[in-house]
Amino acid sequence: xxxxxxxxxxxxxxxxxxxxxxxxxxxxxxxxxxxxxxxxxxxxxxxxxxxxxxxxxxxxxxxxxxxxxxxxxxxxxxxxxxxxxxxxxxxxxxxxxxxxxxxxxxxxxxxxxxxxxxxxxxxxxxxxxxxxxxxxx
Amino acid sequence: xxxxxxxxxxxxxxxxxxxxxxxxxxxxxxxxxxxxxxxxxxxxxxxxxxxxxxxxxxxxxxxxxxxxxxxxxxxxxxxxxxxxxxxxxxxxxxxxxxxxxxxxxxxxxxxxxxxxxxxxxxxxxxxxxxxxxxxxxxxxxxxxxxxxxxxxxxxxxxxxxxxxxxxxxxxxxxxxxxxxxxxxxxxxxxxxxxxxxxxxxxxxxxxxxxxxxxxxxxxxxxxxxxxxxxxxxxxxxxxxxxxxxxxxxxxxxxxxxxxxxxxxxxxxxxxxxxxxxxxxxxxxxxxxxxxxxxxxxxxxxxxxxxxxxxxxxxxxxxxxxxxxxxxxxxxxxxxxxxxxxxxxxxxxxxxxxxxxxxxxxxxxxxxxxxxxxxxxxxxxxxxxxxxxxxxxxxxxxxxxxxxxxxxxxxxxxxxxxxxxxxxxxxxxxxxxxxxxxxxxxxxxxxxxxxxxxxxxxxxxxxxxxxxxxxxxxxxxxxxxxxxxxxxxxxxxxxxxxxxxxxxxxxxxxxxxxxxxxxxxxxxxxxxxxxxxxxxxxxxxxxxxxxxxxxxxxxxxxxxxxxxxxxxxxxxxxxxxxxxxxxxxxxxxxxxxxxxxxxxxxxxxxxxxxxxxxxxxxxxxxxxxxxxxxxxxxxxxxxxxxxxxxxxxxxxxxxxxxxxxxxxxxxxxxxxxxxxxxxxxxxxxxxxxxxxxxxxxxxxxxxxxxxxxxxxxxxxxxxxxxxxxxxxxxxxxxxxxxxxxxxxxxxxxxxxxxxxxxxxxxxxxxxxx
Numbered sequence: 001x002x003x004x005x006x007x008x009x010x011x012x013x014x015x016x017x018x019x020x021x022x023x024x025x026x027x028x029x030x031x032x033x034x035x036x037x038x039x040x041x042x043x044x045x046x047x048x049x050x051x052x053x054x055x056x057x058x059x060x061x062x063x064x065x066x067x068x069x070x071x072x073x074x075x076x077x078x079x080x081x082x083x084x085x086x087x088x089x090x091x092x093x094x095x096x097x098x099x100x101x102x103x104x105x106x107x108x109x110x111x112x113x114x115x116x117x118x119x120x121x122x123x124x125x126x127x128x129x130x131x132x133x134x135x136x137x
Numbered sequence: 138x139x140x141x142x143x144x145x146x147x148x149x150x151x152x153x154x155x156x157x158x159x160x161x162x163x164x165x166x167x168x169x170x171x172x173x174x175x176x177x178x179x180x181x182x183x184x185x186x187x188x189x190x191x192x193x194x195x196x197x198x199x200x201x202x203x204x205x206x207x208x209x210x211x212x213x214x215x216x217x218x219x220x221x222x223x224x225x226x227x228x229x230x231x232x233x234x235x236x237x238x239x240x241x242x243x244x245x246x247x248x249x250x251x252x253x254x255x256x257x258x259x260x261x262x263x264x265x266x267x268x269x270x271x272x273x274x275x276x277x278x279x280x281x282x283x284x285x286x287x288x289x290x291x292x293x294x295x296x297x298x299x300x301x302x303x304x305x306x307x308x309x310x311x312x313x314x315x316x317x318x319x320x321x322x323x324x325x326x327x328x329x330x331x332x333x334x335x336x337x338x339x340x341x342x343x344x345x346x347x348x349x350x351x352x353x354x355x356x357x358x359x360x361x362x363x364x365x366x367x368x369x370x371x372x373x374x375x376x377x378x379x380x381x382x383x384x385x386x387x388x389x390x391x392x393x394x395x396x397x398x399x400x401x402x403x404x405x406x407x408x409x410x411x412x413x414x415x416x417x418x419x420x421x422x423x424x425x426x427x428x429x430x431x432x433x434x435x436x437x438x439x440x441x442x443x444x445x446x447x448x449x450x451x452x453x454x455x456x457x458x459x460x461x462x463x464x465x466x467x468x469x470x471x472x473x474x475x476x477x478x479x480x481x482x483x484x485x486x487x488x489x490x491x492x493x494x495x496x497x498x499x500x501x502x503x504x505x506x507x508x509x510x511x512x513x514x515x516x517x518x519x520x521x522x523x524x525x526x527x528x529x530x531x532x533x534x535x536x537x538x539x540x541x542x543x544x545x546x547x548x549x550x551x552x553x554x555x556x557x558x559x560x561x562x563x564x565x566x567x568x569x570x571x572x573x574x575x576x577x578x579x580x581x582x583x584x585x586x587x588x589x590x591x592x593x594x595x596x597x598x599x600x601x602x603x604x605x606x607x608x609x610x611x612x613x614x615x616x617x618x619x620x621x622x623x624x625x626x627x628x629x630x631x632x633x634x635x636x637x638x639x640x641x642x643x644x645x646x647x648x649x650x651x652x653x654x655x656x657x658x659x660x661x662x663x664x665x666x667x668x669x670x671x672x673x674x675x676x677x678x679x680x681x682x683x684x685x686x687x688x689x690x691x692x693x694x695x696x697x698x699x700x701x702x703x704x705x706x707x708x709x710x711x712x713x714x715x716x717x718x719x720x721x722x723x724x725x726x727x728x729x730x731x732x733x734x735x736x737x738x739x740x741x742x743x744x745x746x747x748x749x750x751x752x753x754x755x756x757x758x759x760x761x762x763x764x765x766x767x768x769x770x771x772x773x774x775x776x777x778x779x780x781x782x783x784x785x786x787x788x789x790x791x792x793x794x795x796x797x798x799x800x801x802x803x804x805x806x807x808x809x810x811x812x813x814x815x816x817x818x819x820x821x822x823x824x825x826x827x828x829x830x831x832x833x834x835x836x837x838x839x840x841x842x843x844x845x846x847x848x849x850x851x852x853x854x855x856x857x858x859x860x861x862x863x864x865x866x867x868x869x870x871x872x873x874x875x876x877x878x879x880x881x882x883x884x885x886x887x888x889x890x891x892x893x894x895x896x897x898x899x900x901x902x903x904x905x
Binding site: 006024028029030031032033034035036037038040041043044047067070071073076077081092095097107109111114115117118121122124125126128130132133134135 | 414706781785786789790792793796797800801858860861862863865866867869870871874875876877881882885887888889891892895896
């Protein structure tokens, strides 16, 4: 069942939603939001695309298998935990920050990278499960 | 010393990089490692002989008192030399024995890891480190025994060995933990110097129970002896190395090592005497019935281990000296005999001693090595074995009580051992060569030279026991707290009672050898007793345990989501229900309904309606949609009570859940009445109870005085420590970062599980 209205709408909504999910991710440290919610929103965006265009189109759009996002995210989270250990010899997962705030983003620290890892894992997990189920195995 | 011990582990990684280099002719170069280690440990002999010890310390887990402390004293030196010395010969021997084997590099890796673990075990001073190395020997030996992994029996034997020694390892762990708790340190040297008297502590019997559990399983004492004959499935170099010289002696080592701390008590000596005594007589007797060359050797090995346990049980200085000397005696002759058995197997393709005759003409050096070892095994002068046996008799004779019984037990064992030694070491080389073996070739020098070196050792140390006396025996005794003991190892002690006993033993043993021919009939005879042997009984027990755990697992892991939910809810109700009902006051706060807004009432109504709809709807899709409405209503509640983070997350989760449900439902049949009336009533009851429980808990939380410490801490420190203003997020990514890390890992595992389940395409042959 094709719905042109939905397809056209999705084409505009997808980038907007993704942008929004990143926005939610970045502001998480100061305002409601964070990697988990951000990831869910991003996943929802792709699911919307999937409904409008079908799984195969969404897969093409993604280019990589969503499964790859899971180890990437996990590694990022672990690396952000190891970074303080390597850089300044602090215990695993101690928060460290750049001394100067970066324009637009604000003060960035290892916590942000950790949250980005969470974001990627959540996107990967949701999409892997949803894609797999919608393909019906 | 750390590098020396770890070198085996480092070496084990080497084949990954060198690839096929180590497989071909160069494989003999692997022996450089143990030879180097042997030379390294030899360099300590002068120091140790002079009464010194070497102590090196490396922090490992200092916060828990676990350190890599290595302590080289006389006892450790004996074992280290045995491990690296016999290891060198075994490495050389293997290069030819497994020539052309596609996995020989892997074999060397296992072997060197085993060697490293064994060295770590005997050199460690820290009790926990001892346990770690002890387990490493069990694990590496599993790979070595099961090396021929296409062979079902071989895998089984490896599994049994791992199960028995693995359980034993747990016992030892419990034992050393208790010892550490009593002494408040895990360093054995500190335990000794702190003057803790274990024998008077209430935990002493329990400590003994666990330590014995470890030592007896490892050293194959009755009734755990059965894994050792089974382990003979392994390639012969493994049997030589693990089951004659090193691993099985680990239990003996532990007993010796702990003698100064735990010994000298009736529980200690009586248990060891009894277990050792039964083991040595029973298994030496068993050896009479075997026709497989390695089987004979396996049973005589267990008997020898029994003798050692027995001697440690006697516990006198003479007995400990006898044990130390006998460890060396046994390692030398039993390794030789195993190497010879391997050569015979390798050259003729059979180990059946009823078929093996007259090989002496074909392989003289092997015959010489074998004969020397067999003589030493039988304690016939002038071999090293004679000295060992004399010491054993001396130590049993000097006991005040039961000396006759103990001596008789030792003599009986030795008589059987003489038979075993002759059958395995001499008989195959005498007599007429059967025509079937006519084409047997002389083995490669790589095979017979190691055997001959060890065989010559049996003779050399017999003729010149002085080499052992001051270098190894005296320091080892001193390290066990028998410093003042004065002795001399001599071949000739004069014509005394001990010598007469030796003569009697030899006479009866030879008589037995000449009157009893190994035959399959005898073996069949003893096989009748197999159903009541410890091996069969424990296998039966193992099967029973498997069945039990299977049905237990089936009970909880039914595979039906509904039962999982029932079990989880039921469990929570049972665990917390009683307490909640009796302890809570169920007070609804007075001002609870004061400031209810119209929005809240509407949301509540929506919730109730959607629940009712979900329960009574006859369409799945409608039920799912109703659940979605419920979820959004909960979001609204979160918004009312200013928890925007929760609301956002709940909102996205609910959206995705409904999508997921719809996708799944799409693939299910239209509508089926899944549950009957009875299960519905059961579910209703459970749901009501569970709901009531949660409601009670929620009310209880409200009426309890509020503990705000935790939340205040987070609120205060979120910005100070983590530079974040959103406390929820700061908790997730910083304060409880490790939790989050584990949670996302679990998510990934779940996704992989879903992917695997749905994408799995079983071949027809794999279905059931």
